[in-house]
Amino acid sequence: MRCSILFAILLFSGAFVTGQVMESNGEVDRKYLEDQFYLGLTYNFATNLPAGISQRNLSYGLQAGFIKDIPLSYQRNMGIAIGLGYGINSYYTNLLASQQGSDVEYTVLDSDVDFKRNKIATHVLEVPFQFRWRNSTPEEYKFWRIYAGVKFGYVFDGRSKYVSSSEKIVFINKDIRDLQYGLTLNVGYNTFNVHIYYALSSLFNDGVMEQSGEIVEIKPLKVGLIFYIL
Template sequence: MRYPLILIVIGFNCICATGQVLTGRADGDSRYFEDQFYTGVTYNFIMDLPSEVSQRNLSYGLQAGFIKDIPLDVFRTIALGIGLGYGVNSYYTNLKAVEQTNQITYAVLDESADFKRSKVTTHVLEVPVQLRWRNSTPEEYKFWRIYSGLKMGYVFDGRSKFVSSSTKYSFVNSDVRSFQYGLTLDVGYNTFNIHFYYALSTLFNDGVVDELGDPLRLKPLRVGLIFYIL
């Protein structure tokens, strides 16, 4: 189910970005604004994994939101972007989270273990802040852009899920860090833009360890496509 969903999102983004309404630019207005809405899809890598832990399946992310564009120069090529958005991210590994009385334990599963999926999913309220450069003009709708910045996020739902041939369960994981943040970089031309997110915070709270006593200082690295819409 998750793979068709990702394809549908990509297709929808392409249609929206291609058929965008060019408000404030069609008449050559020099006070135009750029890139107010965004949607995107990413593949989520996990950095700093303990030696026994590995990624499995397709760890993916989806994001959407609104960014207020604030030009900083008279040519409107440099701007500040401040926004609000929503993101959902899944991280699949061979870590099995088990909820017990007053604590959560993490077992490292080997290749012979009977399981289909073990993942952590986060639903995040995001605040992106960007320093933007683009070579657009009031008449030119296809242009290069480089947007760098910081994205802060509040995880309002962090959940662990495990599925095997004999059992299936899900629970709210209190070990997931509530406040997460990282550096972002969006580079591209016209419709398609490459998106990078490099986490500066860990996925879990400080002090969380697996059953072997190894710290779980997992950090996400998200790479994908982002689509900007006026």
């Protein structure tokens, strides 16, 4: 499934990488826009983990959306951009979340506990804002780009999921922070671009503690590839 998604991203990115178009008289449009649709695939690191908590399995993220390119220079190599997108993220760890009445309790699963999956999954409405530099021209669609900025996200669905050989527990986790934000950096040439997102906000609300009393302030670090279309 994940390989199929990545293949589709590569296929469409290679086919529609440029946003430059020809005018009706055959001349190149010098008011072209670039990189207005994006698709991305990341590996999600959970940083700032409390003692005893570690990542398990493949924590991944998928993102897609539209971002409006707004050039600020005549050469159109400097600009800003603001967009709207959708992201899916998973974080696999040995930190078990369980419902206890109206509360959620967190315990660290020992290494001898046999389980298949234990994760936090989020569905996020994202608003990226970027400062953009690129060395594109009206005639050249293969170019270097450096896009730095911030991304705000609203988690409209956040769940904890635990699966073992004998049971399956899934519930909406109210401790997951609704509003999340962080710094972004996209650097690359032509089709392939490295995407980095570092969260400035915690994955959980303030005051969430695991059973030993240690505060849980996990901050995601996402590293992967992002592909621009049109």
